[in-house]
Amino acid sequence: MLKYKDLDSRKKAFVFELDDVLYPExxxxxxxxxxxxxxxxxxxxxxxxxxxxxxxxxxxxxxxxxxxxxxxxxxxxxxxxxxxxxxxxxxxARLPLKLLLFSNMLTLLQEIVVDRKEIFIVTNGKPEIQINKIMQTEWNGLENYLKVYYAREINQKPEPDVLSYILKEHNLLRQDLFIIGATETDKEFAASGGVDYLNISEFM
Structure with a gap:
């Protein structure tokens, strides 16, 4: 099981899908x-x-x-x-219970923040639904360090357009990023953008 210390320390930013990556949908x-x-x-x-x-x-x-x-x-x-x-x-939906992050991903996000690296959420879901989920997730203070992008507003994954936008917007290079996802779409997204990829299962 991978931990933050096992990852390439030269990476400057991490890109996550939301559903079934940061929390169980x-x-x-x-x-x-x-x-x-x-x-x-x-x-x-x-x-x-x-x-x-x-x-x-x-x-x-x-x-x-x-x-x-x-x-x-x-x-x-x-x-x-x-x-x-x-x-x-x-x-x-106003949920009876807050959505909770996977414990391993909470720890990973916290360690990324402590190391002063950037965190991006790039999600393929409908923006209005994903916003509702994000607003009802218990982020444990991490919400101040997240930058969220809704791929549908640019071009859905696996097309790399949203990735190119992030790189330009934040003055980053492809080799600066890690993409962490759960689906074949996420894997293809990383490959099409020329960015290193890890499956969520590596952390669980």
């Missing part, structure tokens, strides 16, 4: 499902929130988040009119 999604389940029970009286939440959880674990409303709609007869409510929660 399932922690956000499961709370959205919980809130929607309680909304449905309060509005319709059926199904019970606990049953609906449990179905959401199992569906997510087996199939992921894609088309999950359709699975719930089919299983419980949820009215199509509630799709907008479900989608709105994705963007604006």
């Amino acid at each position: 399932r922690d956000y999604l499961l709370q959205v499902y919980y809130l929607f389940s309680n909304f449905i029970e309060f509005t319709e009286g059926f199904p019970q929130a606990t049953d609906l939440t449990e179905f959401f959880k199992k569906a997510y674990l087996h199939h992921g988040d894609e088309a999950i409303f359709d699975r719930v709609k089919e299983a419980f007869g949820i009215n199509e009119k509630y799709r907008d409510n479900f989608d709105r929660l994705y963007h604006t």
